[in-house]
Amino acid sequence: MAAVAQETPTQTRTDDAVVRIQGLQAHYGARQVLHDIELTVAPGEIMVIMGGSGSGKSTLLRHLVGLMRPTAGSVELLGVDITRAPALEMQRLRRRIGVAFQGGALFSSMNVLDNIMLPLREHTQLDRQTMEIMARLKLEVVNLAGAEDLMPAELSGGMVKRAAVARAIVMDPALLFFDEPSAGLDPAVSSALDDLILKLREAMNMSIVVVTHELESAFKIADRITVLDQGRILTVDDVAGIRRSDNARIQNLLNRRAENAEVDAETYLRRLTGEAAPAGDPQAAGTKQDAGAV
Amino acid sequence: MQRVAEGIGKGVLRGAEEVGFAGALFLEAVLWAVLGPTRRQPVRLAAVVAQMMQIGVEALPIASVLAATIGMMLAIQSLYSLGLFGAESFATVGIALSVVREFAPLIVGILVAGRSGSALAARFSTMMINQEVDALRVIGISPVRFLIAPALFAMMIMVPCLTMWANIVALSAAGLFVTAQLDISLAAYFADVVAALSVNDLAHGLGKSVLFAALVALVSAVNGALADGGAEGVGRRTTRAVVQSIAAIIMVDMIFAFVVTAG
Structure with missing residues (x-):
């Protein structure tokens, strides 16, 4: 920051x-x-x-x-x-680097602890006990302590995402990527994940x-x-x-308006054929303004 | 007409691409097995053993049932057809050669394609669609080393073992029928079997089974790696893997028999 x-x-x-x-x-x-x-x-x-x-x-x-x-x-x-x-x-x-995928991408054949330990197992020469301690620490960070023995299929959507974050940070990466962390979560869980992201930056300077x-x-x-x-x-x-x-496009995004929601059939056909819009067409004018802003 | 030709052409190109991909996967798996330990990224023995249990040990009951049935069926057919010429005494030779050179490797290959090949293709497809394979890559783990190599090597070890087991079970089941029909002892039957078979016959059958194992593993891996489209995609790829594996086994069986016996 x-x-x-x-x-x-x-x-x-x-x-x-x-x-x-x-x-x-x-x-x-x-x-x-x-x-x-x-x-x-x-x-x-x-x-x-x-x-x-x-x-x-x-x-x-x-x-x-x-x-x-x-x-x-x-x-x-x-x-x-x-x-x-x-x-x-x-x-x-x-x-x-660490990556937390949209759907978590936890390995379904491993329990939560083994999922989180996998990068350590593959990239370090640590003994299992040390790896377990490190993995449990990361589970604490993502508020998932106690879920070590659960299989991915037994986790809720929010827990899957948090377990994925724990796996992504287990090697203490300098750079962390999140793909749609809030997708498919209710507002409360989504907000908790946002807090977790902020906490990670503050605590680990990622x-x-x-x-x-x-x-x-x-x-x-x-x-x-x-x-x-x-x-x-x-x-x-x-x-x-x-x-x-x-x-205009950013405002559309902020106001959650579909880009082409107000485009009539005639305008749509003109766009397809590349035909010039008649003078004074507000939609065409809007498009030009957007393009200019870009 | 042009569209049909284009469709055939595209199909052939796609097929050639998949064969090339399978070859590349095989080479990469072998390279990981050889060079992996030097880069501290070995093909894990525990993963190979786990796959061996699933592919080999857990398949023993069904492999035994199928082998016994095939052995018995061969005995019935051999005695009937040779009996037409009064040559029942030669049935043992026919049964022994047919089981060891052809039927045991073939039935085990088809069984493994249906049982383990489908499981592998479904597993790889699901992992592709759930981004588990992407997760492996970003963690820095080669999916070939972690997923494909253990399955490939486990299959290449266990399919010949299953074939050897199927040889014993099929010949024993055939022996029960033959001894009862020809009124000879089981010891005499097995003496005839041993006399009829050479090491070459055994190597022929087991060599084929190693080839079938590699085919099933690679066809499953290729189909898994190309999966898309959610649950439907998994189903489609799994079915395709089984059909392609069985077709490949039968065709390679014919080619192998032709090449080996031609000399």
Whole structure:
């Protein structure tokens, strides 16, 4: 937080950035889904990536954690360009990042304790007793003490997410990624998870990247918010800046309006055919204004 | 017509891609087994043993039932058909060669494809869809080392063992029928069996079973790795894995028999 407070909201120092994305482009087949993404995350910062369905935020996250390779550009995590790093360097980097998946992605054949111990078992030479102590400590951090012997199928949605967080932080990573932490949870559980994210940053000084479409959650936890739309960054700003933005698309997102909800059939056909809109068409004018703002 | 040709072409390309993928998985699994310990990332023996229990030991009852049934059925058919020429005394030779070279590896291969191949494909598919495989990758664990290699090696160890067991059970069951029908002792029957078989026959059957094991494991892994579409996708991939495994076993069986006996 301190690192960010000294800077302007839309910029961060790039020399010590823990995440640095430059010119990132991604395609699914012939379709381009990410266009020239440029983004940095400072140490200790919570960066929230927001956008509607199909905006490309999940694809961006998959590139950030090295599950997809971009067609162009680079992604640096903790100073390592993961698009070019050799396997051994990636292996070392993996120990310093954690990922909490949307559905938890706990291994269904293992109980909670074994799930959390797995990274320790694979990456360290610790004895089982020490690993158990470390895993139990992380379970305490996520308020899941006592659930060690439960199987993933026996956990509630909120417990699954918290167990996934415990597994993600068991190696004390410097950088933590969350994919839709609030998805599918009731408001109380969702709010508790937001508190947990803030607690993790304060207690462990982690840099955290959160992909979400939940506004309340984003406004509560974010130092800065990146808004994605159709694979492009609309804006990067702090919460106050996002709230007062006059960009129509961002306002639509804030007011939860569907992008094309008010588009009539004639306008839709014009967009499809690329035909110019008649002068004075308010919807066409709105689109131009949006594009200009982008 | 053009669409049909395009469809066939795409199917062939997809098939070739999957065969290539299976080959790459096999090589990667072997590499992990050899080089993993030097990088402190071994293929865990405990995982291999757990798979061996599931694939081999737990399949013993059903493998025994099927082998006994096949042995008995072969004895009945052999005695009937050879009896038409008054050559019942040669039935033992036919039964021994058929069981050891053909029926035991084939029935065990098909059993393992249906029982363990489907389980593996369902497990891998579910893990893909639930992002468990992604979770392994981001933790820095190779899914091939962690999931596929133990299943592959367990299958390549246990399927020949099951085949050997099926040989014994099938020949014993056939012996019960033959001795009763021909009024000979069980010792005389087994003496005939041993005389009829060579090490080459045994190696032929067991060699095939190793090949079948690798086929079932790789077909299941490929189908699991390509799964999408939720629960329906898991069902589709599981069915596809079993059908492809059985088809591959029968075709490879024919090719193997042709190549080995041609010399």
